[in-house]
Amino acid sequence: MYTKKQRSLALLICGVIFFITLFSISFIGHELNHNCTGEDCPVCACVHNAEQSLRQFGTGFSGAVSGAFLILLFLSFLPRALHFIPAASLVSHKVRLNN
Secondary structure: OOOHHHHHHHHHHHHHHHHHHHHHHHHHHHOOOOOOOOOOOHHHHHHHHHHHHHHHOOOHHHHHHHHHHHHHHHHHHHHHHHHOOOOOOOOOOOOOOOO
């Protein structure tokens, strides 16, 4: 049996991993075409560290990108799906209105 403390710790760890993945992908995408200063470029070192952190999670760069794409795709269709949820009304519950 999982206790509430273990469950909240697991959710916290999942959230941290999600945000590390998300911010690593966004940093790599933002700094992809930077002006490199040469062999000891600090931006290239940061990009390399971000790629290494993505690889350590076991999904690699392409897996993380596809995961982020699926999440963004789901979030883009969510407002349209919520639009089609029927509203509860008296007619849908078949309530008879008498005068």
